[in-house]
Amino acid sequence: RKEVEQDPGPFNVPEGATVAFNCTYSNSASQSFFWYRQDCRKEPKLLMSVYSSGNEDGRFTAQLNRASQYISLLIRDSKLSDSATYLCVVTYGQNFVFGPGTRLSVLP
Amino acid sequence: SQTIHQWPATLVQPVGSPLSLECTVEGTSNPNLYWYRQAAGRGLQLLFYSVGIGQISSEVPQNLSASRPQDRQFILSSKKLLLSDSGFYLCAWSRQGGTTEAFFGQGTRLTVV
Numbered sequence: 001r002k003e004v005e006q007d008p009g010p011f012n013v014p015e016g017a018t019v020a021f022n023c024t025y026s027n028s029a030s031q032s033f034f035w036y037r038q039d040c041r042k043e044p045k046l047l048m049s050v051y052s053s054g055n056e057d058g059r060f061t062a063q064l065n066r067a068s069q070y071i072s073l074l075i076r077d078s079k080l081s082d083s084a085t086y087l088c089v090v091t092y093g094q095n096f097v098f099g100p101g102t103r104l105s106v107l108p
Numbered sequence: 109s110q111t112i113h114q115w116p117a118t119l120v121q122p123v124g125s126p127l128s129l130e131c132t133v134e135g136t137s138n139p140n141l142y143w144y145r146q147a148a149g150r151g152l153q154l155l156f157y158s159v160g161i162g163q164i165s166s167e168v169p170q171n172l173s174a175s176r177p178q179d180r181q182f183i184l185s186s187k188k189l190l191l192s193d194s195g196f197y198l199c200a201w202s203r204q205g206g207t208t209e210a211f212f213g214q215g216t217r218l219t220v221v
Contacts, residue, residue: 032207043198043212044152087152089210094140094159095167096202096210100151 003027004099006088012105017078021102023071023088033064035073036087038101044087047073078106110135114199114213121220127172127186129216131199134180139201141182142210143174146196158182159204194220 006023013019021035033050048055050062050071061074071088083106088099114131121127133139143155154167156174164174171190175183182199199213 034209041196041217043215045212046209049209091207094202094204095154095157096142096200097154098144098152 003097004088004090006086006099007102009101010103010105012107013078014107015078015080017106018074018076019078019104020075021073021086021088021104023073023099025069025071025088025090025097027090027092028066028069030069030090030092032091033071034089034096035060035062035071036089036098038085038087040084044098047086075104078104080106080108082106110201110211112199112201112211112213114216116216117214118217119219121189121218123191123220124188127184127189127193127218129184129197129199129218131182131184131213132180133201136180136201136203138179138204140204141176142200142202143182143184144198144200146198148195152198156184189220191220194218 004025011019035047036044037047038044048057048062050064052064054063059076063072085101085103087101090097111134141158144152145155146152156164156166158164158176161176161179172186197216200210202210
């Protein structure tokens, strides 16, 4: 079983749509949780941290359920510029473990 | 502010040749440092991480090695490259403690021919 699993994707959605990504992790000792965004042939960049109480940053909302070892990312009112691969990341000790990513294409 | 520099951006090397990729961080001290590899269309694979000078942990056995000769310098090396070493190599840093995010360099795209 992989340590971090994500929806396989790709997700193709029209502009303005709401899209949700799911992620599960296997190690209950995970400490911190993040969503990263990676554009084609670029380095990953932090989108947002994920807190147990849930957190929102503009059109993006992240949720964490420690009991179920589940993380989600909701994107509202999708923009063309949201097209990218979204990576779920958990930390174990000093290590960052990345999920395989879910590709999103927002279509005009 | 903190910055991370990684070079070269692209590299084409013949099979059997040596490799040296360098990464430096500025604006912070005693960072955790990481080397990841991303094969085409795949996720990030952690290769090495370091919590201090001379301290290297290897996650995947292979023909690569890493060194940390200075606090903010991390080097990825190989004596003899294989075709399977092709990929996108990313250096990253984070603060000690494992609870804050990691920041990535711009990556090196390595093609072994």
